[in-house]
Amino acid sequence: MAKAIPRIGSRRNGRIGSRKSARRIPKGVIHVQASFNNTIVTVTDVRGRVVSWSSVGTCGFKGTRRGTPFAAQTAAANAIRTVVDQGMQRVEVMIKSLGLGRDAALRAIHEVVYY
Amino acid sequence: MSVVCPSFVHVNTLFFRSAYNVQVIMDENEPDERLIGRFRRDVMRAGVIQECKRRCFFENKQDESKKRKSDKAAKRNCRRRPQARNFTHDRQEATKNKKEEEEDNWDLP
Numbered sequence: 001m002a003k004a005i006p007r008i009g010s011r012r013n014g015r016i017g018s019r020k021s022a023r024r025i026p027k028g029v030i031h032v033q034a035s036f037n038n039t040i041v042t043v044t045d046v047r048g049r050v051v052s053w054s055s056v057g058t059c060g061f062k063g064t065r066r067g068t069p070f071a072a073q074t075a076a077a078n079a080i081r082t083v084v085d086q087g088m089q090r091v092e093v094m095i096k097s098l099g100l101g102r103d104a105a106l107r108a109i110h111e112v113v114y115y
Numbered sequence: 116m117s118v119v120c121p122s123f124v125h126v127n128t129l130f131f132r133s134a135y136n137v138q139v140i141m142d143e144n145e146p147d148e149r150l151i152g153r154f155r156r157d158v159m160r161a162g163v164i165q166e167c168k169r170r171c172f173f174e175n176k177q178d179e180s181k182k183r184k185s186d187k188a189a190k191r192n193c194r195r196r197p198q199a200r201n202f203t204h205d206r207q208e209a210t211k212n213k214k215e216e217e218e219d220n221w222d223l224p
Contacts, residue, residue, distance in 0.1 A: 094135065098167050103151050110147040 025051065027090045028083065030109060032076070034099030039072035041079040041105060054079035056101075072101025076108035084112060136161045 028051065031042045042053040056071040059078055065071055093109060095102050137157040141150055158164065174182070 098164065103155070106151055106154065107147050110150065114144070 024086055025083070025088055027092075028088050029092045029094060030076075030080070031094045031096070032072075032101070032105045033096045034072060034101035034105065035097045036099050037067045039066075039075050039099060039101035039105060041072075041076045043079055043083050052079055052082045067100060069100045069104030072099075072104040073108040075101075076105040077112060080109060080112050136163055 025045050027046050029044050029046060029048070031040075031044065033040045033042075038056050040053065040055040043051045045051060054075050056066040056075045059071065059074045061068075061071045061074075091109070091113075093106060095106070137154070139150065139154045139157055
């Protein structure tokens with residue numbers, strides 16, 4: 001088999017690697033997917049490129065406890081922790097799905113922002 | 116209803132740039148309870164939860180038309196019997212009963 005020729009080109013819409021130092025993102029979007037069995041919180045920039053994410057499962061909850069609002073609260077706090085120090089000033093929160101984690105995640109975000 | 120993107124059928128695309136049904140903008144130093152209350156009220160008004168329940172299970176045409184009929188009837192009944200009227204009616208009855216009891220003369224002549 002012939003060796004593949006590496007393609008050289010600029011990919012502006014590509015993933016942001018961790019090679020660069022931590023970017024300062026003044027505006028961001030927090031996506032909260034609150035399903036009945038889990039809550040996933042993803043922090044992205046305005047274009048949609050992911051900065052950090054956290055879910056209830058990664059916070060250590062298992063089974064039926066993943067669907068609880070307290071778990072959603074911890075997941076949201078976890079996800080925002082990395083971004084708070086980067087100086088994010090304006091945030092848009094997009095909530096998807098019906099679940100108990102909707103209000104709880106929103107409350108956690110509000111708490112982190114104001115206290 | 117356009118079929119360009121089926122999940123966007125009930126979304127207010129004329130008003131919002133992205134595919135969301137409800138937008139709540141937070142004021143400065145707004146307490147979280149008020150914000151969440153506003154959000155829940157707007158969601159209820161937009162009818163998102165009803166729509167999700169409807170899409171949970173398949174509904175054949177017969178069931179769909181039955182449901183629409185029963186929803187219309189329920190709305191009509193709601194409008195025909197406002198709760199305020201019943202409340203004042205009970206009060207009047209209670210006052211009437213009291214008056215009758217006072218007029219009753221239990222003493223022997």
